[in-house]
Amino acid sequence: MTTENIRTYDVIVIGAGPVGENVADRTTAAGLSTVLVESELAGGECSYWACEPSKALLRPVLLRADAMHVPGLDPGVKNPLDVEAVLAHRNRMSTDWNDEGQVEWIKSAGIDLLRGHGRLAGEREVSVETPAGDTVRLRARHAVAVCTGSRADLPPLPEIENLRPWTSREATSAQQPPRHLVIVGAGVVGVEMATAWQALGSRVTLFARGDRLLPRLEPFAGELVTERLREAGADVRFGIAVVGAERVDDGEVRVTPSDGGEITADEILFATGRAPRAEDIGLDTVGLKPGDWLAADDSLTVTAVPGDWLYAVCDVNRRDLFTHQRKYQARIAGAVIACRARGERLDTGRWAPHSGTADIEAVPGVVFTDPEVASVGLTVSQAERTGRAVGVVDYEIGHLAGAVQYRPDYRGRARILIDRDRQVVVGAAFVGPGVGELLYSATVAITGEVPVERLWHAVPAFPTISEVWLRLLETRRDS
Template sequence: MTTEDTRTYDVIVIGAGPVGENVADRTAAAGLSTVIVESELVGGECSYWACEPSKALLRPALLRADALRVPGIDPAVGNPLDVDAVLAHRDRMSAGWQDDDQVAWVASAGIDLLRGHGRLAGEREVSVRTPDGDTVRLRARHAVAVCTGSRAALPPLPGIAELRPWTSREATSARKPPGRLAVVGAGVVGVEMATAWQALGSRVVLLAPGEGLLPRMEPFAGELVTERLGEAGADVRFGVSVVAAERVPDGAARLTLSDGTGVVADEVLFATGRAPRTEDLGLDALGLVPGEWLATDDSLTVTGVPGEWLYAVGDVNRRALFTHQGKYQARIAGSVIAARARGERPDPGRWTPYSSTADTEAVPGVVFTDPEIATVGLTTAEAERTGRDVEVVDYELGRLAGAVQYRPDYRGRARVLIDRDRQVVVGATFAGPGVAELLYSATVAITGEVPVERLWHAVPAFPTISEVWLRLLETRRDS
């Protein structure tokens, strides 16, 4: 027998991933009664099937790659990784796919948790179907925040259901390395998972539809990753797509490629993009299209819905598909919701806590491959496409004393883009071991619009890789 009850809160948050948790934390801290609705694990995709487990798989591989090149270290570091130990570490970082700690945090923050599938049922209303089959009607006095994130998008390939392919979820939670792994896709998920499973003993074939890996980044980034994957034993093929796929009687997957060749693998990972988790969210009740991304203004308020009560935060709005950007948006959305609840009209100005501007100006991202790739702001191609007049300044990182201390055979490159009119950095890309730690300084330079002449007075410590900032300035001066 099912039952139905109605509960009223100031704020309803649909989705208890890092984004939803941060929205709820901000609104609860502002004194607004808040409930989170979650149909899976509290902590979301990042905690269990993305950021945390993927980096746990990658870290041993990257550390070994660095150690192999440092004089004086036992050559035994080149032996195969202890697969069981790596997977056990992955399991710990994913909390064994148990959300007890996250649930405890929600309670400690004064936030209510309702498990079940939430759907928008009208203005400021959410209907939740609980695991027991009951229905709970939630009403919000002030706001509903949709923080349902995104899911892996599979291509419309004949036979794909019977193929039983991996998505990012299976790739980060697999219990053992497949003997043969085919990776379809040249983006971040594809190259990271190819790196991880190749290091764990799989024979990896990486199928890229275009001419290079990481096509949205500077070409040299993809070239360096391609080089290292090849050295590690991966088979990287360009300009090919899968046109047919099937599981053969022995359980293997057989792929037919666009160039007429084929690949046989034990598992196939499709890393071919993301789609919003809005297909069963009740968007039609508000005149929106189920399965579509939710467009917002800079306050994260959904456009096309009157009343300033519906918010879309994180991946679901497609502004910038990174966990850290979603959490940034969550802080802004929480501030906006709290201000409006107080009867205020939050200032949407550029430098206020009520405007999500970093989604377009300075989005940082790291690809945890060998070598690491760190990017923020514009690429050269984006600058050309948008008509920005920029100076392009490059420097080979292997010329730095700090880089050679890191690895004697260090290979890498740095590039910054400088706006000719404003004389500020508008983009930066670093490719090389350990470059992720350069990213925040670049993000600050871009976000803060630091004049290039001022950067001469930001003195990097010697010998560190951060000295590249000085070398880039010198290269520009001498060109």
């Protein structure tokens, strides 16, 4: 039997992942009563099926790869990984897919949590279907924030629903390595999962539709990752799509690639993109098309809905798909909601606390492969498309004393892009073991618009990989 009651809050947040939690934390801290609505696990995709479990799988893989090249270490590091121990570590990092800890934090922050599927039901209204079958009506005095994220976007293959393919969720939560894993997709998910499962004992075949891995990054990033994957035993093929796949009676998957033939595997992972989780959240009740991305401005306000009450934060707005960037958006949205609730005017300057410009100016990202890939700001191709005049400076990281200390056979490259008119760094890319730790300095240089001549006075310690900054500046001077 369905019952209905009405509850009123200052702010309603649909989605209790890290983004929704951050929005709710900011609005609650500002004195606004806030409720989180969640249909799955509090903590969201990042905690259970993305960032945390994937990095828990990859950390032992990458540490072992480094250790194998350091003189004097026990030869035992060259032995295969203890798969059971790695998967147990991954399970712990995912809290065994139990959200009690997250729920406790939500309560301690003074935020209400309502379990169930939330849908918009008109202006400032949300309808929640609870697991018990009840319907709870919520009304917001000030704001509703949609933080529902994204889901894997599967290709339109015939009868794909019967295939039971892996998406990123299955790839990060599997309890044993498949003997043979086919991966379709050349982006971050595809290459990270190829790195992890190849090292954990799977035979990996990766199909890339284009001519390189990591196509949105500088070409040398994909080249170095491809080289290492092939050295590790992965079969990486370019210019190939999957045109058919079926699950047969014995549970195996028969895969038909576009270049002919057939491959039999235990599992197939489609890492072919993301789609908004917006098909069943009541968008039609506020004049929007179900399933669409929600366009939001720099204050994270949905531009197509009048009244400045509806916000789209995280993947669903398509501004960026990194967790750290989405949490940045959450802080902006929380500040905007609190400001408007107090009747104050927004400070909308370029670097104002109410303006999410970092989504455009400098988005940092790390791909946790062997070698690691770190990038922020523009690539050369992006600069060319926008007509930006830039100087490109490259340096082989393996020439650094700090890199050789890290791994005697260190292979890696650094690149910075310098705006010729303003003489500031507008893009940076690093490939090599441990380069993720270089990324924050690059992000500060870009967002702070630090003049290149001033960077000479930011002295890197010797012998560290960060000395690459000095070498890049010297290379620019000598070119």
